[in-house]
Amino acid sequence: MFDTGTTAFMLVCVMLVLLMTPGLAFFYGGLARRKNVVNTMFMSMMVLGVVGVVWVLAGHSFAYGGDGSISFFGGFDLLGSAGAVQGMLDSAASTPDTAGMLTSLADGSVKLSSVVIDGEQTQALVTVATGETYATLPIEAGYPELIDLAYQAAFAMITTAIITGSLAGRMKFGAVVAFVTIWVLLVYAPLAHMVWGGDGSLIGDTIGALDFAGGDVVHISSGLTGLILCLILGKRKGFGIVGYRPHNVPFVVLGAALLWFGWFGFNGGSAFAADGVAALAIVNTVAASAAALLSWSAIEKLKTGKSTLVGAATGLVAGLVVITPAAGFVEPWAAVIMGIIVSPICYFAISFLKHKIGYDDALDAFGCHAVGGITGGILTGLFCVPELSWTEFGGLFYTGDISLLVAQVLGILITVVYVTIFGLIIGFVVKLIFKGNLAVDAAAENEGLDTAVHGESAYPAYNGLD
């Protein structure tokens, strides 16, 4: 028996999160150069294709299968999402334990005559002898586990697609496909298990780090992988010499709008119930993203004298990233503070650190997502309301106890170490498979990947248009 309210809410959240990946294609596509638009957007869309299949066949099992005895990996029992339909049919047919409820109510003060269960509802009606309704009891009923499958697939998709921002404008398309296929199985799925695998999981349970909707799992993992891969891949030809400009600012805003919209399902749905925590997560998501938009615009005004729309859209995304690990744990005023803090940090990483160190993180997957995710994870350790925490520890600000903060930092460190090791291994293996070079040749890079790699121009001219 399923709770129809929760089920409906979660189904909507699934669809919201699924919209984020095509939304990211627009965000990245707008930031890309004109000759690389198709390639940049295609990388996100290709991830949609690859992960949609790979997650259902194996990824979900690697993340959420097994009996929970392994701290960093699910299992093989759900391969092919076996048994998912039967499980759904079984739980739909199950009836709640009415006898147990009657016992718990029968304390002598109320005479019970009958319990009526409406087959479609999730409440038991308890009536007294006169026939009038005395009380309604909630019956424990959730949503079909099939929803988890789709919801987690949507998470795996957007996470994997974020990586492609670091690779824009020079990577062999086949190498991208190979990398993301292996990465989602060997990095994302185990990491999801470590953080969200429940009892016995390494980061979520043993260390007790909080990650509401994916600071570690989604943003640090993808952003850091982007950095690692762009180091293995190498720079674009003119990096540091030619100024790259976003080719379509309205596309960037369209993409940011779709990400923003989808993120309410991403953070709200991570409550896994249509309840107060979901509402809190959504309020915090509004507050943090709005604050970060403002603080990004402000720091641009201070540093360069002008606020830009691309900057505001980037700030919006940075704010969404920073609140992701904290969405259901902090109070809205803290969400505002987190939003204000994150933009200057990401701005520093993108406008200074990137050029100082000289890594070509083309569309700033690392600077926005990894840096924002780390900031959010640490701030969760400060601002988590103790009553909302999944563990016995609350934020430093409320309790004066640094236990949670330490756990947050440890969780981030384990994520960083795991992602670095496996990102390097997968990156070099794929490089080996692709004859020692992940990048396209210089002629193709100069021409632009759209026509050189895909034979498809985003903005064709003078041929077949009129």
Place this chain on the structure above:
Amino acid sequence: MKKIEAIVRPSKLEPLKEALLKFGIKGLTVSEVHGCGNQLGWKEYFRGSEVIVNMRPKVKFEIITADESVEELTKVIINTAKTGEVGDGKIFVYPVEEVIRIRTEESGEVAI
């Protein structure tokens, strides 16, 4: 006075711009153009149907200069824009009768 018109690969826009400014030209006009020459077109596919694209995108530079600078300037353009492959583009040199700076109404080489 001469007008130098150079049609080059789009990827040469940035390097050529840099090289010309470094050389010391007073100004230039750049436009996106499409056309064809010895470099053949390429095939694109729209849902499986072939589309022949033979209007190649190029970038056109227009520079007005004194007669004596023409040789050096064309050398700069060739050195920067040449890859040796088909499709490097062409340079055209035309005589220019008059140049007038609108703001000051100066004319001749001082107006370049």
